Amino acid sequence: xxxxINAAVAALSAKMANGFAGVAKFVIEGEGxxxxxxxGVRAGDEAADVTLTASVDVFQAMLAGxxxxxxxxxxxxxxxxxxxxxxxxxxxxxx
Numbered sequence: 001x002x003x004x005i006n007a008a009v010a011a012l013s014a015k016m017a018n019g020f021a022g023v024a025k026f027v028i029e030g031e032g033x034x035x036x037x038x039x040g041v042r043a044g045d046e047a048a049d050v051t052l053t054a055s056v057d058v059f060q061a062m063l064a065g066x067x068x069x070x071x072x073x074x075x076x077x078x079x080x081x082x083x084x085x086x087x088x089x090x091x092x093x094x095x
Contacts, residue, residue, distance in 0.1 A: 004031045005043050011063045012041040015094050022086045027053040050082035
Protein backbone atom coordinates (compact mmCIF):
# COMPACT_ATOMS: atom_id res chain seq x y z
CA UNK A 1 0.00 0.00 0.00
CA UNK A 2 1.31 3.45 -0.86
CA UNK A 3 2.33 6.13 1.63
CA UNK A 4 -0.31 8.41 0.09
CA ILE A 5 -3.08 5.89 0.81
CA ASN A 6 -1.79 5.26 4.35
CA ALA A 7 -1.70 9.00 5.10
CA ALA A 8 -5.15 9.52 3.57
CA VAL A 9 -6.64 6.67 5.62
CA ALA A 10 -5.21 8.22 8.80
CA ALA A 11 -6.46 11.72 7.92
CA LEU A 12 -9.94 10.52 6.94
CA SER A 13 -10.16 8.33 10.04
CA ALA A 14 -9.55 11.39 12.22
CA LYS A 15 -12.21 13.41 10.37
CA MET A 16 -14.77 10.61 10.25
CA ALA A 17 -14.35 8.95 13.63
CA ASN A 18 -18.06 8.11 13.81
CA GLY A 19 -18.09 6.27 10.48
CA PHE A 20 -20.39 7.08 7.59
CA ALA A 21 -24.01 6.16 6.88
CA GLY A 22 -23.44 4.64 3.46
CA VAL A 23 -20.58 3.17 1.50
CA ALA A 24 -18.19 5.56 -0.22
CA LYS A 25 -15.00 5.08 -2.16
CA PHE A 26 -12.28 7.67 -2.72
CA VAL A 27 -10.12 6.88 -5.73
CA ILE A 28 -6.77 8.66 -5.68
CA GLU A 29 -5.47 8.54 -9.22
CA GLY A 30 -2.29 6.51 -9.55
CA GLU A 31 -2.32 5.47 -5.88
CA GLY A 32 -5.37 3.34 -5.07
CA UNK A 33 -8.70 3.56 -3.29
CA UNK A 34 -10.06 4.13 0.19
CA UNK A 35 -13.37 2.85 1.52
CA UNK A 36 -15.50 4.75 4.05
CA UNK A 37 -18.54 3.17 5.70
CA UNK A 38 -20.16 2.53 9.07
CA UNK A 39 -17.14 0.45 10.07
CA GLY A 40 -14.73 3.35 9.51
CA VAL A 41 -12.01 4.08 6.95
CA ARG A 42 -9.70 1.56 5.28
CA ALA A 43 -7.73 0.96 2.11
CA GLY A 44 -9.79 -1.06 -0.34
CA ASP A 45 -11.52 -1.12 -3.68
CA GLU A 46 -15.04 -2.46 -3.23
CA ALA A 47 -18.49 -1.63 -4.56
CA ALA A 48 -19.79 1.69 -3.19
CA ASP A 49 -22.88 3.90 -3.19
CA VAL A 50 -20.73 6.83 -4.31
CA THR A 51 -17.22 7.04 -5.77
CA LEU A 52 -15.18 10.23 -5.66
CA THR A 53 -12.11 10.43 -7.89
CA ALA A 54 -9.35 13.04 -7.72
CA SER A 55 -5.62 13.47 -8.17
CA VAL A 56 -3.26 13.17 -5.21
CA ASP A 57 -2.82 16.96 -5.05
CA VAL A 58 -6.55 17.68 -5.07
CA PHE A 59 -7.31 15.00 -2.49
CA GLN A 60 -4.55 16.24 -0.17
CA ALA A 61 -5.73 19.85 -0.56
CA MET A 62 -9.29 18.85 0.36
CA LEU A 63 -8.12 16.97 3.46
CA ALA A 64 -5.95 19.91 4.51
CA GLY A 65 -8.86 22.32 4.15
CA UNK A 66 -7.10 24.17 1.34
CA UNK A 67 -9.70 23.23 -1.28
CA UNK A 68 -13.44 23.02 -0.83
CA UNK A 69 -14.80 19.69 -2.18
CA UNK A 70 -17.75 21.47 -3.84
CA UNK A 71 -15.37 23.84 -5.61
CA UNK A 72 -13.22 20.89 -6.68
CA UNK A 73 -16.29 19.20 -8.16
CA UNK A 74 -17.57 22.35 -9.88
CA UNK A 75 -14.16 22.99 -11.48
CA UNK A 76 -13.80 19.40 -12.71
CA UNK A 77 -10.99 18.47 -10.31
CA UNK A 78 -13.19 15.98 -8.44
CA UNK A 79 -15.51 13.56 -10.20
CA UNK A 80 -18.49 11.92 -8.51
CA UNK A 81 -20.15 8.71 -9.62
CA UNK A 82 -23.24 7.56 -7.75
CA UNK A 83 -25.25 9.17 -4.97
CA UNK A 84 -24.87 12.94 -5.01
CA UNK A 85 -26.48 13.35 -1.54
CA UNK A 86 -23.86 11.00 -0.06
CA UNK A 87 -21.11 12.89 -1.90
CA UNK A 88 -22.36 16.13 -0.35
CA UNK A 89 -22.33 14.55 3.13
CA UNK A 90 -18.75 13.41 2.57
CA UNK A 91 -17.74 16.85 1.37
CA UNK A 92 -19.13 18.42 4.52
CA UNK A 93 -17.40 15.82 6.71
CA UNK A 94 -13.93 16.23 5.21
CA UNK A 95 -13.83 20.00 4.83
